[in-house]
Structure formats: structure tokens, C-alpha cells
Amino acid sequence: MQNACAACHVQNEDGRWERIDAARKTPEGWDMTVTRMMRNHGVALTPEERTAIVRHLSDTRGLSLTETAERRYILEREPVAWDEGPDTQMTQTCGRCHSYARVALQRRTPEDWKHLVNFHLGQFPTLEYQALARDRDWWGIAQAEIIPFLAEHYPLGKAPAPFTGDASGDYVLAGRQPGRGDYTGRLVLKKAGEDYEVTMTLDFADSSQSFTGTGRILGAGEWRATLSDGKTAIRQVLAFENGHFSGRWYHADSDVIGGRLEAVRADASPLVLAAAPARLKIGEETLVRVAGTGLGEALTLPEGVTGSVESAADGVAVLKLTASGAPGPISIELGGQKVDLVAYDRPDRISITPETTIARIGGNGGPIPKVPAQFEALGWLNGPDGQPDTGDDIPLGAFPASWATVDFDAEAEKMQDAKFAGSISDTGLFTPAGAGPNPERPMQTNNAGNLKVIATVETETGPLSAEAHLYATVQRFVDAPIR
Ligand code: HEC
Ligand code: HEC
Structure with missing residues (x-):
């Protein structure tokens, strides 16, 4: 910090650094800030120095797992299309360029929330002319309502103590990879310096997969690891607390593909x-x-x-x-x-998860790969009240289904979206079409489309079907650790 930050950030007599001690963030949040210091403000750090600073900031100015509980999906890169603030105004003001989760995963002093709003307008001056800002007094609302709201709901508070124990050991795990199936398995950690050597074995019903790599615990219990089975690199983003891991792993180059996991020490109480x-x-x-x-x-x-x-x-x-x-x-x-x-006997109804999601065209010679979407058909019993889709319905888990995509509405039909936007496999994996203009489409438009996804599950008394909504949209040209 003395070498890399002190040139611009004053360390006060009480030891506190200006700006840096006015906020607490997740490891990804700190990494984004440090990256901006490098990109926008010319701070030169080697990859090792960047890792060391992010680790230090995460350990000393992190969030507790309770503070992140509601918004971990954004760290885990869950393919959710849903992300909202506590009310419409907060969502429209602070959750339209990026997720609201990016906001809710920070804590700041009132003054520093104010600095952040100033930073936004200074860095992105067109902000006030964009949709959901130009129809209102954006600056006035931000000053009078948004900053006080942020200061009240996400106050600086105190950083939790970092985890200092040794998580080495043998863990039993279980989870499910959508589209592929349930797994049990093992997670083995061995401390190596500040990091851990990691092995993860996933035993599916019909096959096993084994990954090795390196991981670390940042802050109070933020487990981050990168592993590989020799072909595919994966990341783990897990919360670690009381000998229990919980979170998600995903393919490093296609984060839609992955699974949730829970793991406990093999010698833990039953x-x-x-x-x-x-x-x-x-x-x-x-x-x-x-x-x-x-x-x-x-x-x-x-x-x-x-x-x-x-x-x-x-x-x-x-x-x-x-x-x-x-x-x-x-x-x-x-x-x-x-x-x-x-x-x-048979499900009373089925539903599709996710109900709404996004796929992105890509590839086709361009630098950004396609982003697929993975669906699953879930079966349900109506439960004691005999009524479908009420609170007492009983989940039966995923069922094999046949899959189709159709045009979502009349406009999509006119554009033949279902024909051009991509195709869905028999495991519910939608692969979008290639990026770029398509001469076969009106006005040579790209292969984006608005689709209805239909799953059909065969039962002895006839087929059951359900629908989901899929936006096959354009590439994400700017991708940040916290979207
Ligand atoms: C060359 C000057 C310079 C150096 C060196 C520098 N910063 Fe900054 N920093 C800035 C400026 C300018 C801002 C305000 C604009 C912004 O947020 O990008 C800022 C803002 C910040 C903020 C507040 C941003 C927010 O929204 O939370 C943090 C935290 C921060 N810097 C951390 C660091 C850390 C950590 C280092 C050392 C690795 C560092 N800075 C080094 C110039 C610098
Ligand atoms: C015009 C689009 C836009 C709007 C509207 C917007 N943001 Fe951002 N925000 C960004 C971008 C882009 C970044 C990434 C800056 C960077 O690190 O390069 C960002 C970064 C952030 C960060 C992380 C900064 C850091 O260094 O820790 C926070 C927190 C944040 N925004 C909160 C807010 C809040 C609160 C609001 C509502 C007042 C808001 N944003 C509205 C575009 C926007």
C-alpha cells in the first residue's frame, strides 16, 4: 500500500487511508477497484502485487458472509436474469447499467457513497442522458434520496475478522450440474503456504470427473479456487463457515456451465x-x-x-x-x-428453471464466445391443497424432457427468431447462433431473438409441458468480475 497507493491516497495520522478505509467490499469488488486504479490512474502492479493487495484489502476490509448472503449469486456467476434493488427507484437509478448486487455488496461511509455518485457522473457524464435518467432530475434525486438510502442501508460498520485457521482436510460433497445430473464426491484441501492445494472429484451416476488446482480463503470465509481436469479450467466460488463449504463451481470460459455444491468435513458430526x-x-x-x-x-x-x-x-x-x-x-x-x-405416481405439473434467462450470440470469427443457456424441467406434486403453483407444492426434482424453442410473440414470428437465434439440445442446452450481421434476415440484422422455450415430459397418463422465456441477445462487450 505504501509503495502502490500512498502517492495519491493519504494515510492519516490515525493510520487510516483516505478512500480506502471508507469502504468494505468483496474480493471481486476490491479487484475491480484495484484494476481501475491500474487502468484509469496508471498504477503499475505486477500480477503478484495485484493479488497481494486484493488479498490484503479483502482480509482487512471485507464483508461477513451474512452481509453477502442475499447477493452471492452475482459472485457465483449464477445465470440469473433477475436482479433487483429494494424498490423501483433504487433499481432504476443504480441497477440498470450493472446489477444492483454490485451496489448491495459494498459498505461505505455516507461521505464515500457521495464520492461514488460524484465519481459516476464524472466518469460517465452521459449518464444523465440515458434511459431511466433523462426523464427525471437524476442529480437531484441522487443527492436527496439515493445517497441517504445507501448510507442508511449499507453503512461502513466494522470489517469481520479474517479466517486464520487451517481448512486442510477431507470433505464430502454433493450437488447438481443442471443438464448433466446429481453428483456426490470429495473435496480435499492441503495447506501450501498462504494457499491450498485442492482436489475435487465429482461422481455422477454414470461417470466421474477429477480436478486439481489451487485455492485460497479471503477475508472471513471467501473461498476462491481455480482447478482443471487437464482439459477444462473451472473456478470455485464458495462460502466457508464452520467447516462447511457452500456455493458454485463453473467453467472458467463459459460460466453458465457448472453446478452448486455443499461440502462438509468427512469427520464432522453426522x-x-x-x-x-x-x-x-x-x-x-x-x-x-x-x-x-x-x-x-x-x-x-x-x-x-x-x-x-x-x-x-x-x-x-x-x-x-x-x-x-x-x-x-x-x-x-x-x-x-x-x-x-x-x-x-407422476408429476402433477412441470416447470422450467430458469423461468427467464439470457443467451448471447458470439463466435463466428469474433473475439467473444457464444454464451449458452441451460434449462431443466422440474416436476411438482400439487401438495395438500390439490392446487397447482401454490406454496404447498412438493418438488420432485429434474425430469428428462424433450425441448423446443418457438417465436415468443408476433414480432419474433415476423423476424423468424426461432429459426435464426439458435437451437436447443435434448439436455436443455440452448446454443445461440453466430455473431454478426446475417444477410438472410431483414435489414441484415444479427441473430438475436426473443424465444419461448418449451419442455415436454412424457408420463404414463400423457405429456406435461411448461414454458420459459429466453432472450438470445448480443454479446457482453464489457465483462467485469461483478456484473
Ligand atoms: C495515481 C493516483 C492513484 C493511485 C496511485 C491510487 N489511486 Fe486509488 N484513486 C485515485 C483516484 C483519482 C480515485 C477517484 C476516482 C476513482 O474512483 O476511480 C481513486 C479512488 C480510489 C478508491 C475509491 C473508489 C471507490 O469507488 O471505492 C479506492 C478504494 C482506491 N482508490 C484504492 C486504491 C488502492 C488500493 C491503491 C493502491 C493499489 C490506489 N487506489 C492507488 C487515484 C489513485
Ligand atoms: C451509466 C451507467 C451506470 C449507472 C447508472 C450506475 N453505475 Fe455504478 N458503475 C458503472 C460502471 C461502468 C462501473 C465500473 C467502473 C470501473 O471500475 O471501471 C460502476 C461501478 C460501480 C461500483 C463499484 C465501484 C468500485 O470501485 O468499488 C459501485 C459500488 C457502483 N457502481 C454503484 C452504483 C450506484 C450506487 C449507482 C446509483 C447511484 C450506480 N452505480 C449507477 C456504471 C453505472
């Missing part, structure tokens, strides 16, 4: 992480894989369920179960631990 599948088709034998710790072999089954433990080792128990009763939730016990399952 805990069930997940059961997959968590549903039993009535009258059929189902192999259920339960991941967790302290999984005993004693199986207690309720009336209407029969079965046995096929195997139990290394944090995974395989159960062979058959339900014969009525559809609905069932609770079994394995080694004294409760495992929640659902018995069903």
Missing part, C-alpha cells in the same frame, strides 16, 4: 447433505444415493416403504427403496439421521 434422486416412483425400485457424514447402516423405513442399504462408504450410502403407499412426502432414517424423500 449430517445428511443430499439424497438423489429424492423421489420414489410408487411401485418401482429406486436406487437413492445419500451423501453426508456419519451415515450408519441402520435403516428405519415408514409403513409403505421397503428396502435395504446396498452400500455405505466414504460419505455415500446407496439405498434400494420401493414405495407402495400414497403420493406425498416420506421420511426415512439412516443411522438415526432423517432423509426426506417424496413418493409419486
